[in-house]
Amino acid sequence: MTKKINSDFLGMLSSSLCLIHCLALPIIIVFFGEALHSLEHLEFLDWIFAIISLYAAVDSVRKTHSKLLRITFITGWTFFVVGVFAHEHVYLSYSLHIGSVILIISHVRNYIINRRFTCEIHHEK
Numbered sequence: 001m002t003k004k005i006n007s008d009f010l011g012m013l014s015s016s017l018c019l020i021h022c023l024a025l026p027i028i029i030v031f032f033g034e035a036l037h038s039l040e041h042l043e044f045l046d047w048i049f050a051i052i053s054l055y056a057a058v059d060s061v062r063k064t065h066s067k068l069l070r071i072t073f074i075t076g077w078t079f080f081v082v083g084v085f086a087h088e089h090v091y092l093s094y095s096l097h098i099g100s101v102i103l104i105i106s107h108v109r110n111y112i113i114n115r116r117f118t119c120e121i122h123h124e125k
Contacts, residue, residue, distance in 0.1 A: 007060045011103055060107065064110050064113070082099070
């Protein structure tokens with residue numbers, strides 16, 4: 001029996017790990033100095049997170065009935081990708097963090113709504 005990956009769980013996990021990566025890595029570099037300076041920006045990790053979050057956001061957008069959640073998923077992913085592209089720009093790079101937070105909140109909200117809806121269906125049977 002195969003178990004389907006929950007796109008909301010995948011999106012929460014991916015966005016959370018990305019946010020931790022983006023916020024913790026500069027702090028680690030400050031403490032460990034030049035030895036880790038080459039790790040300062042692992043661009044391929046940003047793109048891996050972007051691809052995973054795109055899959056999770058698209059799957060969640062397709063499944064949700066809430067227009068507001070659809071808008072927040074699209075907005076969050078847009079902020080996220082702008083941050084990935086503009087990683088070298090001081091102010092635009094913060095859109096990656098904003099996008100991650102928006103995606104985390106959207107996936108949590110969608111997960112709660114879906115869980116409540118599924119629970120109500122099971123109780124009605």
